[in-house]
Amino acid sequence: MGVPKLDPRPAVHVLADSAAKERLLRSALEPAFRILPVPRHGLEPGAGEGRLAVIDVDLQDVKTVMHVKGMLPVLKSLDRCVFVVDRHIKKAMIQAHALGATNIMFNPVHDLRLVAMLLGDGEGAEDGSMESLGLEGPVAEAAKAASAGQKTLLALFSAVTAGSPVSPQAVEEAGRAIADNIAETSLTNWLDTVRQHHEGTFQHCLLVTGVAVGFGQLLGLARRDVQRLATAGMFHDVGKASIPLEILDKPGRLDEDELKVMRSHPVIGYDAIAGTPGVSEEVADVVRHHHEFLDGSGYPDALEGTSISDLCRIMTISDIFAALIEDRKHKPPMARADAYEIIRGMTGKLEAPLVAAFRDVALKA
Ligand SMILES: [Fe+2]
Numbered sequence: 001m002g003v004p005k006l007d008p009r010p011a012v013h014v015l016a017d018s019a020a021k022e023r024l025l026r027s028a029l030e031p032a033f034r035i036l037p038v039p040r041h042g043l044e045p046g047a048g049e050g051r052l053a054v055i056d057v058d059l060q061d062v063k064t065v066m067h068v069k070g071m072l073p074v075l076k077s078l079d080r081c082v083f084v085v086d087r088h089i090k091k092a093m094i095q096a097h098a099l100g101a102t103n104i105m106f107n108p109v110h111d112l113r114l115v116a117m118l119l120g121d122g123e124g125a126e127d128g129s130m131e132s133l134g135l136e137g138p139v140a141e142a143a144k145a146a147s148a149g150q151k152t153l154l155a156l157f158s159a160v161t162a163g164s165p166v167s168p169q170a171v172e173e174a175g176r177a178i179a180d181n182i183a184e185t186s187l188t189n190w191l192d193t194v195r196q197h198h199e200g201t202f203q204h205c206l207l208v209t210g211v212a213v214g215f216g217q218l219l220g221l222a223r224r225d226v227q228r229l230a231t232a233g234m235f236h237d238v239g240k241a242s243i244p245l246e247i248l249d250k251p252g253r254l255d256e257d258e259l260k261v262m263r264s265h266p267v268i269g270y271d272a273i274a275g276t277p278g279v280s281e282e283v284a285d286v287v288r289h290h291h292e293f294l295d296g297s298g299y300p301d302a303l304e305g306t307s308i309s310d311l312c313r314i315m316t317i318s319d320i321f322a323a324l325i326e327d328r329k330h331k332p333p334m335a336r337a338d339a340y341e342i343i344r345g346m347t348g349k350l351e352a353p354l355v356a357a358f359r360d361v362a363l364k365a
């Protein structure tokens with residue numbers, strides 16, 4: 001018996017829940033890698049140089065998720081673990097992250113991108129938007145900050161979903177990167193980049209953070225308050241991690257019961273972060289009260305006038321504006337000038353001098 005010939009290709013562990021998916025992954029990976037199954041208990045020494053894996057399973061299937069969960073210690077020990085998910089199932093991204101994904105690839109699998117994800121340094125690929133690679137100048141800088149922001153949001157939302165503690169330091173850092181980017185380039189550049197590369201709630205949170213920071217900078221707020229706005233922008237809708245997607249993504253109007261569920265998100269978010277070391281009271285307050293109006297018609301506490309903090313008033317305007325200019329599947333983005341007109345029309349609900357100052361953010365920044 002001769003000595004088996006050594007295969008020079010690095011190993012990659014593959015888990016797929018159908019023969020068709022496995023075939024696809026094999027044909028993408030085999031030119032560059034040796035394919036091994038994902039072991040249930042620990043990687044063999046030497047079997048995992050590079051310690052890589054690709055997982056393509058249905059994360060909406062409870063049994064499958066439990067199966068993958070059983071492999072969590074192995075998955076968490078990997079250097080690179082790419083989950084293949086469907087772009088339109090946002091919860092899948094959150095779940096993949098909770099299951100140890102270091103990178104997300106959206107279906108359909110792109111052979112070269114997958115190989116690049118496994119072999120490259122992975123920067124900018126975490127959100128699956130490889131389009132952001134190869135860019136230069138201010139757009140590339142914004143794309144990098146947005147990608148880091150989205151990564152932090154994923155971690156944040158999956159922590160809230162799992163009921164585990166959130167990391168305020170990571171949120172603060174991501175907020176700072178966004179604030180720096182907007183100070184150095186422009187809000188317009190930030191908004192365009194985020195709308196092109198990010199989706200759903202994450203797009204919304206990144207937009208809100210950018211708008212609130214741009215607004216705070218324009219108002220000449222102290223650096224510390226601008227940083228609070230950045231952190232609060234990242235956190236503000238974290239309670240939506242617990243709202244069913246059928247409600248979050250419903251294209252039409254919500255009925256009364258759905259509205260009630262939707263309107264629970266500020267309290268869920270507040271409960272998740274209040275008291276967490278490193279999260280200031282001011283930030284937690286904004287998370288709870290970003291849907292309050294000066295005339296008492298908002299929720300959850302129907303606050304009025306002076307009981308709503310300044311940071312919160314700034315956030316409410318930024319939140320409404322960001323929601324209007326979002327680029328979503330069922331709703332084309334509204335022009336910034338039109339969105340500003342809607343905000344200007346909300347007399348009595350928002351602080352008039354702030355709305356007047358916001359004009360320059362909405363139309364010029
Ligand atoms: Fe909200």
Ligand SMILES: [Fe+2]
Pocket residue numbers: 204208236237319
């Ligand atoms: Fe929001």
